[in-house]
Amino acid sequence: MKKPTDAELDILAILWQLGPSSVRTVHEALNEQREVVYTTTLKTMQVMTEKGLLRRDTSQKTHIYEAAIQAKMLQEDVVDKVVNTLFAGSPLNLVMHALGNNPTSRQDLDKIKELIKKLEKEK
Amino acid sequence: MKKPTDAELDILAILWQLGPSSVRTVHEALNEQREVVYTTTLKTMQVMTEKGLLRRDTSQKTHIYEAAIQAKMLQEDVVDKVVNTLFAGSPLNLVMHALGNNPTSRQDLDKIKELIKKLEKEK
DNA sequence: CATAATCTACGATATTTATCGTACGACAAA
DNA sequence: TTTGTCGTACGATAAATATCGTAGATTATG
Structure with a gap:
């Protein structure tokens, strides 16, 4: 398993804490730490999903992501x-x-x- | 102070352990962990010096480097x-x-x- | 002295990571 | 139905890191 980058680790930490969440939710939590635009968070989470760091449920319009690896x-x-x-x-x-x-x-x-x-x- | 990257941290750790050393010495210690060519180590250490992470004594042909920051x-x-x-x-x-x-x-x-x-x- | 070995300098490029803008679909409200 | 909001997809690019090759100077060795 490829190890997460620093920015990815921040997102993992948020998901570990909040549990399954939408990009919007993660993005808002992330912005309390540092400023990024929404699509950056989205893109990062999409990449993380490809890497196998996250999983997502796409059955609804708003996708729900969760961590695929544990701390x-x-x-x-x-x-x-x-x-x-x-x-x-x-x-x-x-x-x-x-x-x-x-x-x-x-x-x-x-x-x-x-x-x-x-x-x-x-x- | 800009924080060192992962590769830079490896070099810092070596210098903290060995004290002032030549690029050759650092390079050999580093190669016990991962394989790199000599000029890569050299270049990295030159960049680190510019960033203020290392200091060097250039009075001899073989320059001697030491950590400029402490763990x-x-x-x-x-x-x-x-x-x-x-x-x-x-x-x-x-x-x-x-x-x-x-x-x-x-x-x-x-x-x-x-x-x-x-x-x-x-x- | 001639040749080989050892070093530094430094540009070029590759690779990885991070950021953002645009397009477009779904859906709700006016 | 038109308009605005919220969402995903995804390419493009920027920025940061890491890697390497070549050139040329200096020093050691035969």
């Missing part, structure tokens, strides 16, 4: 690349960065502690 | 984008993914626990 399918590759280039190959560095730079609730911290406990047991 | 300067933007697109906007998801998908030593887990303790105190 899960990209996470590993992307995180690997980020870790290897920006964090000196150390996932630990990335984790420390993410925790240090984002407000994390007590509940979330608890979840991490739990995972750590589990990992320690496995050793 | 730190890109981490936040890149991680934000990854979190927002691939991890539903939740840094926690990224952290869990990184921990779950990579072997992490006991020492590293300790470091994370320590950071968590500190974060909890700050609340």
Whole structure:
């Protein structure tokens, strides 16, 4: 599977969040991030469909698109690349960065502690 | 500062790791990842120098290049984008993914626990 | 010195990605 | 039925990236 470009990833993210949607809906969400004209969004989504990144239902006048791939399918590759280039190959560095730079609730911290406990047991 | 492309990021990562190096050295490291001809690497590094991503010492016949920006300067933007697109906007998801998908030593887990303790105190 | 090896410079082109305009069909409202 | 709105299709082009070849200078080697 060919990996999505930056602009395509933005559209995928919107569809992952909203679920099946029309071009109009995606376009409006996209425009909150950056300005593009409608036909650009349309064209991009058509290309993405050809690439197999999206699927669409054309039974109505207004086509409904949905993501054909899941975020899960990209996470590993992307995180690997980020870790290897920006964090000196150390996932630990990335984790420390993410925790240090984002407000994390007590509940979330608890979840991490739990995972750590589990990992320690496995050793 | 204009953000580096994917190919440029590979070269930056090499220079961050090796420190100041000749084009030849970078090229050889790069070829372990993907095949390119020497002049492609050279040209890319020349362009990167114009963009301000690299600096070079031309006092010798063989020019020596070094990174003009630090990984730190890109981490936040890149991680934000990854979190927002691939991890539903939740840094926690990224952290869990990184921990779950990579072997992490006991020492590293300790470091994370320590950071968590500190974060909890700050609340 | 002659020849080969190593480098830089740089233009040309290929490839990929992104953007936009025009045409035209469907449909609803005046 | 005429007009306006909303939608798709799709070609054209722009812009950004990546790749490569050739020329010529410098340095090392026989």
